[in-house]
Amino acid sequence: MNTSGYDTVLALSSQMLELAKQQNWESLAQAQEQRARLIAGLPPALASMTPAEQAAMRLSIQEIQGLDSEILAYVTPWRDDVAKLLSRLSPSP
Secondary structure, eight states: OOSHHHHHHHHHHHHHHHHHHTTOHHHHHHHHHHHHHHHHTSOOOGGGSOHHHHHHHHHHHHHHHHHHHHHHHHHHHHHHHHHHHHHHHSOOO
């Protein structure tokens, strides 16, 4: 078994960060969907991995988590602004 699936998810996560920086929300959402499909297809059998593969996978996952945190730093303020705008459109009771 190899870690190429995790490497692919890591590369896509890096692309997602660039999309967030560019505020390209539609492409970011599409990339997130693609990444979710990739993650769902990753093999769960850690026991069949060599220790080196497990270490590489662990490092990739840590890098992915770091990228996710950076992405959230861009997405959260935008999401909050949109929520405020949408709340203004709601009819008052």
